[in-house]
Amino acid sequence: MVIIQVVVGGLLLGAIYALFSSGLTLIWGMMNFINFAHGEFVMLGMYVALLTVTWIGGGPAVFGIAAACALFVLGVGIYLSLIRHVMRGPMLAQILSTFGLALLLRYTAFWIFSANFVSLPQTSLGGTLKIAGIFLPVAQLVAGAVAITLTIGLHLLLTRTTVGSKLLAVAEDRAAAMLMGIRPDRMQALAWGLSAGAAGIAGALMATAYPWSPSVGETFGLIAFVVVALGGFGSVLGSLYAGLIIGLIQAASAFWLGAIYKDIVVYGLFVALLWLRPQGLMGKA
Amino acid sequence: MRGRVGWGLLAAGLLLYPMLLTGPFYRDIGVTFLLAAISASAWNIVGGYAGQVSVGHSMFFGLGAYTPLLLYTLWGWPPLAGIPFGMALSVALALGIGMPTFRLTGHYFSMATIAVAELIRIFFGTWDLVGAAIGLQGPAVARSVWDLTFRSELPYYYIFLAVLAVLLLLTSALERRRFGFYLRAIKASERAAKSLGVPVRQTKMQALALSAAFTSVAGSLYVIKTGFIDPDSAFGILISVQMVIVAALGGAGTLFGPLLGALVLIPLQTATNSWFGGGGSGLTYILYGGIIVVIARFDPGGLFDLWHRVLPTLRKLFGSRAHAA
Numbered sequence: 001m002v003i004i005q006v007v008v009g010g011l012l013l014g015a016i017y018a019l020f021s022s023g024l025t026l027i028w029g030m031m032n033f034i035n036f037a038h039g040e041f042v043m044l045g046m047y048v049a050l051l052t053v054t055w056i057g058g059g060p061a062v063f064g065i066a067a068a069c070a071l072f073v074l075g076v077g078i079y080l081s082l083i084r085h086v087m088r089g090p091m092l093a094q095i096l097s098t099f100g101l102a103l104l105l106r107y108t109a110f111w112i113f114s115a116n117f118v119s120l121p122q123t124s125l126g127g128t129l130k131i132a133g134i135f136l137p138v139a140q141l142v143a144g145a146v147a148i149t150l151t152i153g154l155h156l157l158l159t160r161t162t163v164g165s166k167l168l169a170v171a172e173d174r175a176a177a178m179l180m181g182i183r184p185d186r187m188q189a190l191a192w193g194l195s196a197g198a199a200g201i202a203g204a205l206m207a208t209a210y211p212w213s214p215s216v217g218e219t220f221g222l223i224a225f226v227v228v229a230l231g232g233f234g235s236v237l238g239s240l241y242a243g244l245i246i247g248l249i250q251a252a253s254a255f256w257l258g259a260i261y262k263d264i265v266v267y268g269l270f271v272a273l274l275w276l277r278p279q280g281l282m283g284k285a
Numbered sequence: 286m287r288g289r290v291g292w293g294l295l296a297a298g299l300l301l302y303p304m305l306l307t308g309p310f311y312r313d314i315g316v317t318f319l320l321a322a323i324s325a326s327a328w329n330i331v332g333g334y335a336g337q338v339s340v341g342h343s344m345f346f347g348l349g350a351y352t353p354l355l356l357y358t359l360w361g362w363p364p365l366a367g368i369p370f371g372m373a374l375s376v377a378l379a380l381g382i383g384m385p386t387f388r389l390t391g392h393y394f395s396m397a398t399i400a401v402a403e404l405i406r407i408f409f410g411t412w413d414l415v416g417a418a419i420g421l422q423g424p425a426v427a428r429s430v431w432d433l434t435f436r437s438e439l440p441y442y443y444i445f446l447a448v449l450a451v452l453l454l455l456t457s458a459l460e461r462r463r464f465g466f467y468l469r470a471i472k473a474s475e476r477a478a479k480s481l482g483v484p485v486r487q488t489k490m491q492a493l494a495l496s497a498a499f500t501s502v503a504g505s506l507y508v509i510k511t512g513f514i515d516p517d518s519a520f521g522i523l524i525s526v527q528m529v530i531v532a533a534l535g536g537a538g539t540l541f542g543p544l545l546g547a548l549v550l551i552p553l554q555t556a557t558n559s560w561f562g563g564g565g566s567g568l569t570y571i572l573y574g575g576i577i578v579v580i581a582r583f584d585p586g587g588l589f590d591l592w593h594r595v596l597p598t599l600r601k602l603f604g605s606r607a608h609a610a
Binding site: 028032033034036082085086089090091092093094095096097099100101102103104105106107108110111218222225226229260261263264267268270271274275278 | 332333336337338340384385386388389390391392393395396397399400401403404407408410411472522526529533537567568570571573574575576577578579580581582585
């Protein structure tokens with residue numbers, strides 16, 4: 001019974017990992033660009049949810065959408081003001097731009113919100129279900145289900161719609177896409193908006209079930225790297241599977257080895273992946 | 286000729302600094318400045334010259350810091366004797382990271398460095414042999430001069446200065462040799478370098494190993510001076526951040542860039558820490574983040590590059606005024 005509990009808990013958390021990691025993989029696939037501030041986007045999504053609940057009130061639907069919208073705007077803004085100017089510059093500028101951004105966002109959050117852990121006030125998703133002997137907090141269940149739905153939605157958006165085709169066209173060949181009347185700049189801005197929006201809503205979902213502090217951004221950023229490395233850079237579906245696997249591994253190692261080892265195991269897996277299969281599970285070499 | 290004079294003036298300034306500005310405050314800044322300049326110059330070999338941006342160099346700094354104190358705690362060795370072992374461990378780790386990631390694009394290397402540094406930090410925080418979260422202590426009182434435990438900052442200043450001099454002389458020698466040209470070719474375009482027969486992976490590995498070895502020495506020097514180490518002050522992300530920002534601010538891939546960066550940043554850091562007070566050190570990191578973003582967006586070449594770009598404009602202004610007169 002306990003094992004089922006661990007497995008279900010891991011999968012539900014993994015679903016949220018999958019959602020925010022799919023944002024990171026989208027940017028990598030589109031522009032060969034790694035966003036070191038992605039974990040900070042998730043962290044900001046959590047605080048947007050908290051501020052929405054305190055100032056405006058409303059349920060998970062309200063603060064979830066608020067977090068997605070706020071982060072979408074932030075993502076587009078960051079692309080237009082920063083990324084667009086460094087993406088074809090030297091490697092140093094590419095890496096420093098988002099790395100500096102991560103520090104800026106993380107320590108600004110520390111400054112404004114302090115280092116204390118906070119959690120959302122009890123939402124309409126409070127309570128626990130007991131199904132077949134396992135305890136499932138409703139908030140975790142809903143958050144996990146919504147996260148999986150949104151990740152699949154993002155995958156479908158990329159593979160089944162015109163907008164998705166345009167995004168992929170820009171990723172494939174910028175010049176050819178321009179000749180087809182697609183504006184690469186607009187598409188890349190959209191990709192950054194979607195990526196940050198996914199992180200924001202993942203943060204809001206996570207906030208319903210777990211407490212947090214500004215330092216979680218660093219952890220989530222690294223977890224997103226591991227998920228994307230496992231799933232294959234650029235594959236949303238890959239990061240869905242990988243997210244679930246990482247959630248599972250984390251829950252299992254926290255259970256059998258102790259909570260402090262869960263991150264060690266996951267980062268160790270990342271290093272092992274780089275050695276053994278750098279293209280990931282679903283990635284093309 | 287002008288270069289020689291510049292070298293001479295710089296050397297004289299650094300040698301005389303503790304004589305001109307006495308008092309513990311200035312000496313402390315001087316020592317901090319030298320340590321920052323050493324670490325950033327070491328980072329610069331792989332991050333600047335080779336263009337392989339490490340954001341986890343604290344792993345080498347931390348190994349350099351932990352190894353001497355571990356050997357002291359276990360067998361009572363003087364910390365000085367631990368330095369080569371720290372260097373060896375760091376080089377081994379560097380090879381372990383470089384071998385898989387240097388086959389891939391530069392982003393993988395950056396991601397791997399940050400993940401491994403964080404992995405080691407958490408791991409050391411749980412490992413009892415190295416004192417877990419509390420860390421390790423060095424000799425409290427000097428048993429002999431080999432413990433390098435001094436009351437005054439002055440001996441540390443000159444030891445650090447000597448190490449910096451060795452590092453800069455080595456870098457400047459490498460800059461002019463085939464190795465230096467290889468590095469710049471790789472930074473400009475890996476593919477082009479490879480097609481011209483540059484042994485790309487091997488050269489990147491050598492740069493990383495050399496960089497790791499000297500970063501490790503910086504960690505050892507830090508710990509010999511402070512006498513204790515814990516996971517955060519060894520492997521924390523802010524240790525890596527400081528190396529990156531100091532080198533990039535002055536000019537990554539230039540010999541004196543890290544020195545210039547440290548010259549600007551360390552006094553600035555001291556000032557902001559005292560303005561904002563102890564609790565406001567977070568504001569210093571907000572400032573760091575802001576500086577890094579601004580460098581990346583507007584001036585990836587750093588202050589040296591800015592100077593070279595501004596100089597012609599200044600000359601023109603100056604020249605036109607001379608005409609008017």
